[in-house]
Amino acid sequence: MAINVLKPGLSTTVQDLGRPGYYHIGIPTSGGMDMLSLAAANLLVGNAAGDAVLEAVFLGPELEFTADATVAVTGADMPPKVDDQEQATWTSFKVRKGQVLSFGFLKAGARAYIAVSGGIDVPVVLGSRSTYTLGALGGFKGRKLEAGDVLPVGAGKGAAEGRCLPEALRRKPQMPAELRMLPGLYWHRITEGAGARFFEDTWKVAPEADRIGYRFKAGQPLEFVARDQPFGAGSDPSNIVDACYPYGSVQVPGGTEPIVLHRDAVSGGGYFMVGTVISADMDLIGQLQPHTPTRFVKVTMQEALAARADRKRVLDGIAATLS
Amino acid sequence: MTTRYSFGGDEHIFVECDESMSLEAFFKGMSITTALRDARIRGVTEICPANASFQVRFDPDVIAPDAMMAELKALEAAAQSAPSTLETRIIEVPVFYNDPWTYETGQRFRERHQDPTSTDIEYTARINNLDGVDGFIKAHSGAPWFVSMVGFVAGLPFLYQMVDRPRQIQSPKYLRPRTDTPRLTVGHGGCFACIYSVRGAGGYQMFGITPMPIYDPNQTVPYLRDFMCLFKPGDIVKWKPIGREEYDQTVAEVDAGRWMPRIAPVTFSLTDFQADIDGTNARIMEALNGH
Secondary structure, eight states: OEEEEEEOOSSEEEEOSOOTTOGGGTOOOOOOSSHHHHHHHHHHTTOOTTSOEEEEESSOOEEEESSOEEEEEEEEEOOEEETTEEOOTTBOEEEOTTOEEEEOOOOEEEEEEEEETTOBOOOOBTTBOOOBGGGTBSTBTTBOOOTTOEEEBOOOOOOOTTOBOOGGGSOOOOSSEEEEEEEOTTGGGBOHHHHHHHHHSOEEEEEEESSSEEEEESSOOOOBOOOOOOTTSOSSTTEEEEEEOOTTEEEOGGGTSOEEEOTTOOOEEEEOEEEEEOGGGHHHHTTOOTTOEEEEEEOOHHHHHHHHHHHHHHHHHHHHHHO | OOOEEEEETTTEEEEESOSSOOHHHHHHHHHHHHHHHHHTOTTEEEEEEOSSEEEEEEOTTTSOHHHHHHHHHHHHHHHTTOOOEEEEEEEEEEEEETOHHHHHHHHHTGGGSSOTTSOHHHHHHHHTTOOHHHHHHHHHHHSOEEEEEEOSSTTOEEEEEOSOGGGOOOBOOOSSOBSOOOTTEEEEEBTEEEEOSSSSOBOSEEEEEOSSOOBOTTOOSGGGSSOSBOOOTTOEEEEEEOOHHHHHHHHHHHHTTOOOOOEEEEEEEHHHHHHOHHHHHHHHHHHHHTO
16 A cells, blocks of 8 residues: 655654654654644554655645545544545545545644545664665655655554544644643853843744744843853853753743744754643644734743643543544 | 753753863863663663763653753763863865855855855865865864764764864854755864764864765665765874866765775773873874874
């Protein structure tokens, strides 16, 4: 079984649950930006939660199937069509041999997850099928899809059509958005007033928002606490001696536009960070469109862990419902 | 040197060994991360050493954040007495300084640079009181460099110049980062050199280019068949200045799968280095040159 890529969409990549273990040499985890939607799509078609799917951002691909398969589309609200017949999202449907899966315009969210029964069967590289485009690693030839690509699909009979994930178990894209953040790392580098304004301001998702990181603009510049720059850091007050960047960390180069690093994060660098978006909210970032008004909400470790437990309950609920 | 601990969200702990860069700060981080690896604590998922800091990723469903923090602080206390000796290797990296490709890229992004009228190498030579491009190349390639971090992108080494502080080359990063840097550019920011392993964005000054691949996701380069990234923290690098002719020859040899880098095992002692920098470097170079 294979899928012929007729049109690739804007930036469609193969992703699974990611490639942990190589961040110490600069290879990020990659994997679906919205993991809950990725797992749900897989379970809807009868795959394991971590099988490889397609992640399509803003604009869906056009895919011709060479054999029958069960398909589900989750995440962004981007209506799938089979030979121009619209299908429901978050619901399994059949695509027959020779039929074409295409997509209508994006209505909400940013990234659709397209699961196919059997999973996208590209080679496993360093333990994962995820694409890391910057390093030309994994996925389909280490890059986003192009017209003419032929995607291998694994064997799997697929679940029945019409399986649907209840609304209560879907996390809707936020508009406006709130991202919960634990302050820390180099928080002490900015003044108390700047710290307060950082959380008060409404930021906007900038056009430079991708799998590496999401940039935000329209907030007030941060003022720094004066200091002599440490040896090796560089002269700008936002510079530090190059250090590791946590996933979700919020760096603010020049004190102007925060960048939240995501699954394809650069693993380190020389910009100070004010804190880290909590693990439970990473999925939400993957569904933010440019210009979305966004606030950062200060939380404690206890609140972060409670949110993490809530997310896990949702994931367990999805698995229980679709098992 | 005061160690500073901070949580990076609910999955990371960030440990700054020192605000300033020094080999002492690197070794402190290395001894703690080595002890942490040996301790095999359940729930630790990634250990990432950096220049003067390190980061630990953990699963808070397996080990509570406060418990993880307590484990690290205990390891720091135990690591104080760790020996500062490293069994490592010296790698010779050929560099075509002042090459046409980084020059062209530098000119394309000139309005983002501190000195739009000169080149990165001329500018850095001037602000470091070096005698032009030739004086710069001599200073840059004269002593070995220590790989104190691997990261940013896949396999990119950050390198610390093994000379006393007054002789260390320093430069600011570009005013605004470039959106393009040639693959295998030898760059510099703050006190660190780097080799860009892939083409992409970057903010470091650009001094030259190496014909020697350091990252190969397809693992067809003979010396990258075992693993796709060449460098690891603790490696020592010696730059070898080459001209256009040797650059082109080496690229052809690399493409044909025939070229191998010069690499030799070497023992590095921080204590010896602190006592006698030039003497220690001379012994390291002997290891490379087979005397």
